[in-house]
Amino acid sequence: MSVLNKKWVVADPIPREYIKKYSAYSLILLQLLFNRGIVSQEKIDSFFRWSGERDKYDPMLFKGMSRAIERILQAYNQKERVAIFGDYDADGVTSSVLLMEFFRDVLDLRGQVYIPDRLTEGYGMNKDAINWLFKKDINLIVTCDCGVSNKEEIDYARNLGIDVIVTDHHSLPHEFTTDYVIINPKQKNDSYPFKELAGVGVAYKLVQALIKNIKLFKNIKIKEEYEKKFLDLVAIGTIADCSPIISENRAMVIKGLEVLKKTDRQGLLALFALANVDKKKINAYTVGFAIAPRINSAGRLDHANASYKLLATSNKEEAQALAYKINKANVYRQKLTERIIIEAKKNIGKINKTNKLLFAVGKEWPLGVLGIVAGKISEEYNRPVIVASRGKDQTVGSARSIDSFNIIQWIANNKEILLEYGGHKKAAGFTVSNQHLNKFINNIKKTAEEIIKDSDLTPLLNIDMVLNIEKVNLNLFDELNKLEPFGINNEKPQFLFTDLRIKKIIIIGKEKKHIKIEFSKNNGYIEGIGFYLYPHLLNLKVDDIIDIVAGIDLNHWNGCKKLQLLIKDVNIK
Numbered sequence: 001m002s003v004l005n006k007k008w009v010v011a012d013p014i015p016r017e018y019i020k021k022y023s024a025y026s027l028i029l030l031q032l033l034f035n036r037g038i039v040s041q042e043k044i045d046s047f048f049r050w051s052g053e054r055d056k057y058d059p060m061l062f063k064g065m066s067r068a069i070e071r072i073l074q075a076y077n078q079k080e081r082v083a084i085f086g087d088y089d090a091d092g093v094t095s096s097v098l099l100m101e102f103f104r105d106v107l108d109l110r111g112q113v114y115i116p117d118r119l120t121e122g123y124g125m126n127k128d129a130i131n132w133l134f135k136k137d138i139n140l141i142v143t144c145d146c147g148v149s150n151k152e153e154i155d156y157a158r159n160l161g162i163d164v165i166v167t168d169h170h171s172l173p174h175e176f177t178t179d180y181v182i183i184n185p186k187q188k189n190d191s192y193p194f195k196e197l198a199g200v201g202v203a204y205k206l207v208q209a210l211i212k213n214i215k216l217f218k219n220i221k222i223k224e225e226y227e228k229k230f231l232d233l234v235a236i237g238t239i240a241d242c243s244p245i246i247s248e249n250r251a252m253v254i255k256g257l258e259v260l261k262k263t264d265r266q267g268l269l270a271l272f273a274l275a276n277v278d279k280k281k282i283n284a285y286t287v288g289f290a291i292a293p294r295i296n297s298a299g300r301l302d303h304a305n306a307s308y309k310l311l312a313t314s315n316k317e318e319a320q321a322l323a324y325k326i327n328k329a330n331v332y333r334q335k336l337t338e339r340i341i342i343e344a345k346k347n348i349g350k351i352n353k354t355n356k357l358l359f360a361v362g363k364e365w366p367l368g369v370l371g372i373v374a375g376k377i378s379e380e381y382n383r384p385v386i387v388a389s390r391g392k393d394q395t396v397g398s399a400r401s402i403d404s405f406n407i408i409q410w411i412a413n414n415k416e417i418l419l420e421y422g423g424h425k426k427a428a429g430f431t432v433s434n435q436h437l438n439k440f441i442n443n444i445k446k447t448a449e450e451i452i453k454d455s456d457l458t459p460l461l462n463i464d465m466v467l468n469i470e471k472v473n474l475n476l477f478d479e480l481n482k483l484e485p486f487g488i489n490n491e492k493p494q495f496l497f498t499d500l501r502i503k504k505i506i507i508i509g510k511e512k513k514h515i516k517i518e519f520s521k522n523n524g525y526i527e528g529i530g531f532y533l534y535p536h537l538l539n540l541k542v543d544d545i546i547d548i549v550a551g552i553d554l555n556h557w558n559g560c561k562k563l564q565l566l567i568k569d570v571n572i573k
Contacts, residue, residue: 003536003570006461008549010496011035013465029479031465032493047250048482056248059209063190064181068165068206069213071140071181075109076217080139082111085125087145087199088118088299090240090292090307094233095144095167095203097311102207102230103142107217112136115304118367122396123422123429125153134160141165142206145199145237148172148184149422167202169243170422171408173415194248200237201249204230231256232263233311239284240292242427245487253485257282267310270323271295284485297330300368337369337376344373344387351381353457357405357448358385359441361397365389370398371427378402382459384448388437394419395437399428404456410447414440461569463549467495469524472552472563480552494568497521498547505542507534515540517567519548528565537570547571 002008014027014034022030022044033039038047059065075082082103086096096113103109114129116122121129124146130153133141140163147154147166151174154164167183176182183202185192197205207230214222235256238249245253260282263269268291272279275290298306306329310322344360351358358377370387378385378400384407388397401407408428411421417440421430432440486492497519504518508529515534518527528550530537540546550565 002461003533003572004459004461006459006569008461008463008496008569008571010463011465026479028465028467028471028476029482032480032483035464036490046247056208056251057193059205059212061192062183062185062205062209063187063192064165064183065206065209067181068167068183069209069216071163071165072107072109072142072210073216075140076107078139080109081137082109082140082142083133083136083138084111084113085129085133085141085143085146086113086115086304086308087123088115088304089145090295091199091237092145093295093299093304093307093311094237094240095200096308098200098203098207098230098233099142099144100312102210106220106222106226107210111138111140113308115299115308117303118299122420122431123149124420125150125157127153127156130157130160130162133157134162138162143167144203145169148174148176148182148187149420151176151180154180167199167206169197169199169202171424173412173422196244196246196249198234198238198241198243198249200234200241201243201252204234204252228255228259232259232265232268235260236287236292236295239287239485239487240296242488244489245284245485246489250485250490253284253487257284257287257485260287265311266316266319267313267322270316270319271310271326274323274327284487288487293333294326294330297333298326300333300372301329301336301366333369333372336366337372340365340369340373340387341376344377348377351383353454354449356383356452356457357445358383359388359445360386361388361390361395361437361441363390367396367398370396371400371429374398374400375427382457384452386444390434390437392434394431394433396431397429399423399430401426401428402452402456405448405452410444410451413447414443461549462491462494463496464493465495467497469497469500469519469521469526469565472524472526472565474563477552477554477563492551494549494551496547496549497565499545499573500548502540502542502544502546505540509534515567519565526563526565528567530567530570533567533570537572540570540572545573547573 014031038044084096084099086092100113142165144167146168148168148170157164165181172187185195211222211227214220231252235253238253243249261280271294277286277290295307298304306322306326313319343362347360348358367389374385374387384401384405386397386399388395399407406425408423411428411430417436419431423429480493500519500521502517503520506516508514508516513532513534515530515537548567549569550567553564553566555562555564
């Protein structure tokens with residue numbers, strides 16, 4: 001039985017005709033491609049290489065793009081002041097820096113960058129911010145990673161004489177008429193073929209469209225490689241927002257990682273140093289787990305302006321000071337998250353199969369960690385989780401969900417009693433008055449009980465194939481690396497290794513939570529490491545025969561390189 005109580009699901013073997021058709025590839029690589037839906041030569045070619053124009057869609061396919069360019073051209077010709085209104089997470093911050101640099105350095109458009117305070121202003125546009133921008137003589141607002149939840153605020157700005165262009169990737173809670181300029185692949189009747197762009201991806205498509213139509217902007221010339229300049233920001237924002245690393249996202253992240261390895265952004269260099277990241281070896285994992293959390297931390301606990309300035313500055317001393325501040329905030333964020341998780345679990349209480357959705361409400365919990373807490377609890381119990389902070393008059397919540405429960409859809413069903421809401425299928429947020437809080441909780445719990453089946457509560461561990469440890473070698477490792485960058489919808493390959501005999505057990509880590517195991521089978525031998533698994537394997541002993549699910553990694557230690565298994569789950573026989 002799985003020690004983590006997960007259901008192991010091994011992918012079906014590839015069809016024989018598929019093997020014959022693509023005999024140039026190894027059986028293992030073919031199986032991995034097949035599991036990811038890459039089943040034609042065109043898809044294989046597209047997956048494995050960046051091929052310029054073929055791997056990016058025409059930005060003019062966006063429903064609102066032509067009108068956006070027309071309005072920005074007007075701002076350019078009339079020397080209007082333009083504001084960029086971003087979000088406070090890494091996706092929004094990278095989007096804001098990207099648009100600011102292009103508008104300022106290429107189009108010579110001047111104005112403001114405005115990122116709201118998470119704690120005092122909340123998500124998206126607000127009237128006080130619009131009033132502030134009005135006093136700064138702003139004529140045009142371009143949003144990034146926000147805006148589709150702000151129809152009322154857009155109307156308010158327009159009444160003040162400020163036009164608004166929305167670039168966003170979130171689901172649209174409002175119906176917008178053609179009178180609004182919205183660049184979002186998810187809007188109704190939008191012909192842009194790829195719907196999974198991050199906010200920074202949508203902002204980048206606006207820049208691509210402007211470059212494509214640059215002849216409209218008199219006296220401006222752009223070098224061919226200029227478009228590549230911003231892909232470092234696109235890679236960070238896309239990975240940070242957990243967008244699927246497929247199709248156009250994959251192409252942009254691959255190229256963006258190449259740009260990151262050569263970056264001269266002082267803020268990133270300072271952050272790399274503090275996070276012990278070798279920029280020459282940077283990949284999606286280091287961005288997702290070392291860089292993005294630090295950029296996010298400023299907006300979670302203080303103000304995202306620090307992260308914005310970090311990415312925008314060219315001053316080395318300023319960059320180092322900002323990186324130190326952000327890194328310190330990230331350490332505090334980690335400790336705060338651990339504390340709130342404990343409190344939220346106590347608030348939830350005992351969990352059984354009748355609890356289809358978990359809801360924790362605390363008094364004035366820090367808003368910046370609600371999403372992280374909800375995500376960690378959701379991952380642990382494989383249920384949709386809402387963690388909310390109750391203030392004097394209203395409650396702000398963050399939700400994380402599972403595949404079988406579209407959280408934004410069911411939150412939106414309660415829009416009559418919500419003050420604000422927005423998000424995706426598996427991640428969303430909302431604000432509700434305290435007088436309607438209990439009604440909202442009861443409504444969404446009832447919906448979860450009706451929709452979610454008991455079988456949905458057992459977490460699945462998807463396995464690419466059964467593999468013998470004798471097959472684990474450097475050639476295989478190199479083949480697996482061809483699938484990089486890994487992320488959502490292109491997860492790191494996981495293999496099932498059966499009937500392994502334990503030769504040695506070593507408990508590691510200060511808190512004795514990790515376990516290192518040496519395995520053998522037939523003529524094969526390999527080491528494996530399971531992070532946070534030892535508490536589940538207290539009775540494990542030498543000579544036990546076990547099955548494991550694991551990925552394959554190359555361990556660097558004291559100048560030596562050695563393959564090892566990254567153990568995800570264990571079945572003790």
